[in-house]
Amino acid sequence: MPGGSHRVGTVRVVTPLRTDLPPGAQLPPRPANAPAPGTVLPSHYVRCFACGDQSAHGLHLRVDADAGLALCATFEVTEHHQGAPGLAHGGLLSCALDEALGALGHLTRTSLVTGRLETDFLRPVPVGTVLHLSARVEGVLGRRVYASGEGRLNSPTGRVAVRARGLFVEVPMEHFVTHARAEDIQAIEQDPDLIRLREHQTIF
Numbered sequence: 001m002p003g004g005s006h007r008v009g010t011v012r013v014v015t016p017l018r019t020d021l022p023p024g025a026q027l028p029p030r031p032a033n034a035p036a037p038g039t040v041l042p043s044h045y046v047r048c049f050a051c052g053d054q055s056a057h058g059l060h061l062r063v064d065a066d067a068g069l070a071l072c073a074t075f076e077v078t079e080h081h082q083g084a085p086g087l088a089h090g091g092l093l094s095c096a097l098d099e100a101l102g103a104l105g106h107l108t109r110t111s112l113v114t115g116r117l118e119t120d121f122l123r124p125v126p127v128g129t130v131l132h133l134s135a136r137v138e139g140v141l142g143r144r145v146y147a148s149g150e151g152r153l154n155s156p157t158g159r160v161a162v163r164a165r166g167l168f169v170e171v172p173m174e175h176f177v178t179h180a181r182a183e184d185i186q187a188i189e190q191d192p193d194l195i196r197l198r199e200h201q202t203i204f
């Protein structure tokens with residue numbers, strides 16, 4: 001159901017966006033075993049389009065833990081990421097924010113998948129730009145984690161080009177094992193280094 005407002009007679013009816021923080025959501029404390037601020041957070045999967053180093057034309061997002069339940073990340077927009085000539089494709093910018101917000105699971109110590117993601121595109125992002133992302137948990141309610149983030153042009157204090165809000169859902173490991181193709185699970189069994197989470201003990 002999309003958010004927004006409409007009028008019924010003289011009454012204005014407001015439908016909250018599903019990424020809006022619901023009543024009862026709370027910001028949990030930073031877990032004692034969350035990676036310290038400044039820690040480089042590992043790619044969860046080397047073939048991930050957003051963070052994997054084996055995805056040839058992927059985003060190669062680098063993610064660092066920040067204080068609290070927050071992180072920062074960077075990636076360089078390359079010619080492989082174009083939509084309009086010389087400009088980043090919007091879907092890729094959403095992808096970068098999706099990954100950054102999902103990576104907050106390193107800090108909450110849970111595996112998160114995206115339930116809903118809303119992105120505002122405020123400025124074009126030219127090829128060659130280094131996008132500086134920041135993301136934070138806004139609140140948690142049951143398995144639902146509400147998060148927000150933005151991407152700035154070429155510096156952590158640059159102009160905001162894109163921002164997003166997301167609703168992520170905590171899932172058990174079985175989620176990935178159940179839904180993956182058999183050959184992908186087999187590949188991981190043969191080469192456990194494809195998944196880099198265990199060695200860093202951030203989630204599993």
Ligand SMILES: CCCCCCCCCCCCCC(=O)SCCNC(=O)CCNC(=O)[C@H](O)C(C)(C)COP(=O)(O)OP(=O)(O)OC[C@H]1O[C@@H](n2cnc3c(N)ncnc32)[C@H](O)[C@@H]1OP(=O)(O)O
Nearest residue numbers: 018044098099102111112113114115116142144169171176
């Ligand atoms: C082996 C490899 C390991 C790799 C590890 C990688 C980790 C990191 C990967 C990161 C990659 C980057 C990130 C990515 O790209 S993740 C990839 C993109 N996302 C997905 O593929 C997720 C697909 N969706 C699902 O699998 C299910 O629908 C999920 C798991 C999300 C929920 O189905 P499930 O049956 O489990 O639970 P539930 O339906 O009871 O929902 C639970 C609660 O959530 C609420 N809700 C749900 N959806 C929405 C919605 N759209 N708006 C509003 N609310 C929503 C729902 O009302 C309920 O609330 P409540 O009733 O409890 O109050």
